[in-house]
Amino acid sequence: MSDPLVAHGLGYRYGQAWVFRHLDFHLPAGCLTAILGPNGCGKSTLLATLSGLKTPVEGAVSRQNSGLALVPQSLEPALPFSGLDMVLLGRARAISLFSAPGAADYKAAREALTRLEAAHLADRPFDVMSGGERQLVLIARALVSSSAVLLLDEPTAALDWHRQAHVLNLLRQLADSGLAVAFTTHAPQHALDFADHVLLMAGPERQFSGIPEDILSEEALSRLYQLPVKRLRLSGLACSTAIPVFRGYLSGSAVSPEGEA
């Protein structure tokens, strides 16, 4: 069986400057992929290209017909929406032109909110929700679409630690149930703790991908964030974690600048 999402030699540029180029990416079913990279490295652009919102300047993306859901970082609806109404929009693909969501759709929408521990958001107006609450609603919206591919743009950016763990654990479960899931994040720990696969976007033509343990070395992370990063194995835990040494930035030690923008 071929992967539900495959991209070859992908390139995108704004004006003359390439955001990324020669990028190969494939998302197998049952796999959770984390995408890491500094601000402005093109993570969101990559997701937009993979989902078909943007047409790649170079290369090609092949998507299977099994549906793809993209969870944007944020959304400003022009007219008032309740949380439940927003989640229901996720069913749009399955609802024919002249019909509206039925009882089954409402049930699925409420279940998706419950799955995200966000049932209380159903009747709240979307425009007065906090950033984190909006993210939960948008993830629920992607869940009810029953797509085989789920792309999430910084799904944990506005969430507290408990909800970060909850959402990432949910993504893990979704991948284990056979979905192809990719998310962008600024926390290497997310990749180390949950992901099967990581894509590191270090520069327009410098991408590394592989198993998180291998790719996210102290050297690679230190270079990526231009800041000393320590990998620690905590006693009593099977996994290891990555800790940024923010003070290292102040003292200017341990980083060999690579001249990256």
Added chain:
Amino acid sequence: MISGMRGKTAPCLLLAILLFSIFLSLSLGRFNIPLKTVAGILLEPVFGIQAFWSETEVQVIWAVRYPRVALAAIVGAGLALAGAAMQSLFRNPLADPQILGVSSGAALGGVTGILLAGTGWPAISGSFVGGLAALAAVFWLAGGSGAGRGGTVMLVLSGLVVGAVGAAGIALAKYAADPDNQLPAIVFWLLGSLAAADRQSLYITLPPVLLSAALILGLRFHLSAFAVGEEDARNLGVPVRAVRLLALGAAGLATAAAVAVSGVVGWVGLVVPHLVRLGFGANHRWFFLNTLLAGASYLILVDTAARTLVAAEIPLGALTALLGAPIFAVLLRRLRGKTDV
């Protein structure tokens, strides 16, 4: 106020308000008829009630007031729904049928009709031709239904252009009109009025408004989805092109039908959907139906005021503007900083 009124309560309440408005409007006028008599006359064909009213009262209700009340309901419902559809399509709570240039185009068509052949049928058919031509022009300018990214902006700008052409044409027509006969007719018609309502105007307006309402109510879910943005809607699987084409056509048709029989009655498409959102929320299931019912009641009540407030009739278009502008101003202040469009 999304959590305000749930489910069917809102449409039931609005239906009750509509029925009350109809009764009130049939009862009030230069010749007042008690509500009890109105009820008796209306229910007589069904229940065969013993007549306790005069033949004059029957005449006033069925021949004079009924066509006007029915026309107000149809025009109000059509304009309100057209406005609601535009607001979703353009992702802008301040959008209205005039944005498309359809009101203006239909008015130019109507004025041309008056100029060439007089009021009545020529004005009516001119409005239809002008309104639909304006819609076609907007579509052609905006690149048809295949208008790509930024298609909405292109549509709004195209509507602006078409509206400007319509306004210029109307100015020219006024200049060319015979100042004794044609000019007063044109000016009065442009002000907007339901005074000329008769059964014939009902037959002209009802089919297009029904068709338009059926389309917009049918599209309710996918049309609501436009409010999150066209890109996001497409990504969710909303058939963006089909919805846009059908909803625009429906809104254009309803506007042209309304202008054809009542001239330019502005602000209804703007004010009514806002009041409905404020009072009953905007959920996919009921919003458009609520808007239809509220639009009908709104125009019946305003038209009743137009013909009963003072001895001479106030032009309906002037009254809807007078009522609409303050409501709009309040909404504008509330929305300040919330919309980027």
